[in-house]
Amino acid sequence: MKINKSKFILLILLCLQGVLTFGQNVAGNYIEMRDQLKVLKDDNTLYSTLAGSPYVENEFVQGKIIIKGQKDQPAYLKYNVAKDQIEIKANPLQKDVFVLPRNNQYSFELKNYTYYYGSVTTSKNGYLQGYLMKFYEGDDVGFIAKPVVRIERAKAAETSYDRAKPATMIVETEYYISVDGRPYEKIRLKERIIKRKLKDSEKMEAYFDKHKVNSEDDVVDLLQFYEESAM
Numbered sequence: 001m002k003i004n005k006s007k008f009i010l011l012i013l014l015c016l017q018g019v020l021t022f023g024q025n026v027a028g029n030y031i032e033m034r035d036q037l038k039v040l041k042d043d044n045t046l047y048s049t050l051a052g053s054p055y056v057e058n059e060f061v062q063g064k065i066i067i068k069g070q071k072d073q074p075a076y077l078k079y080n081v082a083k084d085q086i087e088i089k090a091n092p093l094q095k096d097v098f099v100l101p102r103n104n105q106y107s108f109e110l111k112n113y114t115y116y117y118g119s120v121t122t123s124k125n126g127y128l129q130g131y132l133m134k135f136y137e138g139d140d141v142g143f144i145a146k147p148v149v150r151i152e153r154a155k156a157a158e159t160s161y162d163r164a165k166p167a168t169m170i171v172e173t174e175y176y177i178s179v180d181g182r183p184y185e186k187i188r189l190k191e192r193i194i195k196r197k198l199k200d201s202e203k204m205e206a207y208f209d210k211h212k213v214n215s216e217d218d219v220v221d222l223l224q225f226y227e228e229s230a231m
Contacts, residue, residue: 047082052169054082056147060092063110077108079115081147081171084130086115102131112216113145120144122176123185133173136220138227142178143219147171177219179226189214194222203229 047054060076065088067073076089086108087097100106108115112135119129128146136143150172155165176184179197187193191213198204204226213222 047169049167050151050169051166052152052171054080054149054169054171056081056171056173060087060089061110063108066107066109066114068105069107072109075108077110077115079108079131079147081149082169086131120176120178121183123183126183128176128184135216136223138223140179140181140230141223141227142184143175143216143223144177144184145173145175145216147173175216175219177223189216189219194219198226199230201229 055078057078060078063075063077064072065075065077076092078087079085080087084102085099087099088108089097102117104117106117113133115131116134117131119127120132122128130146133145133147134142135145148171150170152168152170154167157164175187175189177187177194177197178184180199185197187197191208194213195204195208207222207225207229211218211222213219
């Protein structure tokens with residue numbers, strides 16, 4: 001069954017708690033969003049000759065669309081890195097896929113991170129722009145990531161028993177942290193690397209003695225503790 005733009009927004013509105021009580025400004029935000037929704041055209045010519053997937057999430061994942069930092073509405077989302085666009089559905093069985101224009105009015109909240117459109121300054125006068133993944137944002141620290149597509153070259157068959165391999169898209173996630181208000185620095189999720197970015201203290205030494213830091217969740221926990229210990 002096809003769902004048009006208006007029905008998509010209406011369906012989401014009906015799912016919201018307190019739908020009868022939201023104010024005029026919030027209602028206006030939904031109307032504005034409805035008018036900006038575009039049906040995704042099945043045009044993959046950008047990478048039609050490549051193997052692999054341009055998506056961070058393999059399937060549509062349940063999340064929320066945040067409108068101008070105010071009201072949220074449920075939706076199913078996934079991020080196309082090659083096209084730098086968030087693709088959305090009202091439910092996972094819906095055939096039509098929608099996209100919104102890239103701007104900072106909308107962010108997309110999933111379980112462990114939030115996609116937002118913006119730009120940040122990085123160390124050595126670097127610059128990131130587009131959809132970024134925000135894992136943690138405190139008063140003086142931040143932890144974000146920028147998914148990128150790497151193209152692995154095609155490989156010809158070396159013998160008659162081998163198979164040729166086409167050029168392949170590989171999505172990789174590049175991580176950045178900002179500490180004490182400094183520009184974001186690119187990191188790897190390695191404890192020894194992250195440790196060097198933080199101010200040394202007895203509390204932090206004790207934390208590293210008790211905790212391993214080698215995943216996204218570990219870094220979030222570490223930065224939360226770092227801010228709390230500085231108070």
